Amino acid sequence: MPRKRPDADESTTPMKGHSVTCRFCGQKNAVKPDYVNGEANCGRCKLPLSNEPHKKFANLHKNDYVHPLDKKALAAVKAIPGVDSALKKLLEWTGESAIRVMFMASAVKVTPNQCPDLYAKLEIACNTLGVEKPDLYLQQNPIVNAFTGGVEKPIIVLHSALIERLNDEETLAVLAHEVGHIHAEHVLYLTAARLIEALINVSIARLIPGSEIIKLIVSMGLASALLNWSRQAELSCDRAALLVVQDPHVIGRTMMKLAGGTFASKIDYDLFLEQGREFKKNYDESRLDRFWADVMNSGLSHPFPIWRVAEVLEYVETGEYEALMEKE
Numbered sequence: 001m002p003r004k005r006p007d008a009d010e011s012t013t014p015m016k017g018h019s020v021t022c023r024f025c026g027q028k029n030a031v032k033p034d035y036v037n038g039e040a041n042c043g044r045c046k047l048p049l050s051n052e053p054h055k056k057f058a059n060l061h062k063n064d065y066v067h068p069l070d071k072k073a074l075a076a077v078k079a080i081p082g083v084d085s086a087l088k089k090l091l092e093w094t095g096e097s098a099i100r101v102m103f104m105a106s107a108v109k110v111t112p113n114q115c116p117d118l119y120a121k122l123e124i125a126c127n128t129l130g131v132e133k134p135d136l137y138l139q140q141n142p143i144v145n146a147f148t149g150g151v152e153k154p155i156i157v158l159h160s161a162l163i164e165r166l167n168d169e170e171t172l173a174v175l176a177h178e179v180g181h182i183h184a185e186h187v188l189y190l191t192a193a194r195l196i197e198a199l200i201n202v203s204i205a206r207l208i209p210g211s212e213i214i215k216l217i218v219s220m221g222l223a224s225a226l227l228n229w230s231r232q233a234e235l236s237c238d239r240a241a242l243l244v245v246q247d248p249h250v251i252g253r254t255m256m257k258l259a260g261g262t263f264a265s266k267i268d269y270d271l272f273l274e275q276g277r278e279f280k281k282n283y284d285e286s287r288l289d290r291f292w293a294d295v296m297n298s299g300l301s302h303p304f305p306i307w308r309v310a311e312v313l314e315y316v317e318t319g320e321y322e323a324l325m326e327k328e
Contacts, residue, residue: 107139180240
């Protein structure tokens with residue numbers, strides 16, 4: 001990954017004509033005769049206008065980008081006897097219907113007319129990866145997060161605290177990450193992981209239908225294996241997000257905001273990338289660092305932001321990302 005992200009195009013040569021077609025969503029936008037790349041945003045999706053190409057994947061397979069740790073952890077989950085029947089039983093009681101009722105009642109459903117720029121970004125992510133559009137909700141929530149769940153019909157939920165911190169490109173990255181869960185076929189297991197995570201230590205869990213199956217899942221050792229996999233699955237979806245935004249620095253800046261919060265505007269981005277490289281080096285070379293990183297991360301739903309940016313750096317700098325972009 002280069003040390004600095006260049007502007008969309010530093011050329012000062014005016015583009016011919018008086019309109020620019022958005023490379024992301026295809027909207028034609030009127031521009032001034034002396035318009036140059038990166039000076040304006042699309043009126044529909046609000047992303048920066050540019051005459052640079054944007055690749056859409058016609059035949060992208062999840063194995064083209066899924067992280068090795070994701071594959072390994074999922075294999076460990078599937079190796080547990082009775083895993084599929086246990087998860088199906090859990091989701092019979094606390095599955096898609098409960099999720100849909102909760103968000104239809106408590107969040108704003110995004111449509112072509114309601115928050116249309118968010119809807120346009122969802123379309124971009126889905127069209128780029130080749131995924132059918134799920135329902136999208138925006139929920140007032142102080143926790144900086146997003147969620148993909150469901151069984152037969154996935155939904156995506158964006159928390160307001162997350163979207164309020166991000167610019168339009170970073171918001172596309174978050175949506176693309178969530179769409180990546182759908183493309184990578186994570187949703188069934190991910191929904192089960194989030195339900196277990198929410199209920200396993202909550203006293204009300206013993207009162208709800210299906211509480212016995214939750215106890216069974218814990219006794220099987222499935223809960224810890226599933227929650228470990230769900231963290232590794234996030235690394236795959238960071239790669240999916242990169243395949244949509246097609247600029248590794250958008251992912252990097254998003255992680256910087258997750259790590260630094262509202263203070264991120266005062267953080268040196270180049271030094272943040274160096275921190276990611278240093279973390280990865282220590283993790284790979286020091287058993288003690290690896291031990292503590294794994295232990296501390298085990299209680300979280302996502303890997304640490306620094307860890308995630310380190311993995312994206314490696315994906316780009318090893319040439320894997322470029323090879324996939326040139327594949328089709």
